[in-house]
Amino acid sequence: MQAYFNALTTKFRGRPSTTLPIILNKELSQAFPQMKLKTTKDLQNLQSLAQDIGIWKSLTGRITEFARASSSDEFDAGSR
Incomplete structure (x- = not known):
């Protein structure tokens, strides 16, 4: 992941x-609207959160809930 963010020196056009x-x-x-994962610093912040198992379980649980909700919304919209 760090190599990915370190390689982001140029912006590409297109999709x-x-x-x-x-x-x-x-x-x-x-x-979590206040959180992002766009830089190495953001990655380091997530890594520090992962050190606390309670915070990490809460974080991953909430992300999973949002992902499931958005995928079911997309499925419902596609079946109309």
């Missing part, structure tokens, strides 16, 4: 790539 950090950033910012 945004779908990478794990981009998806994680989207889900993290939906569950």
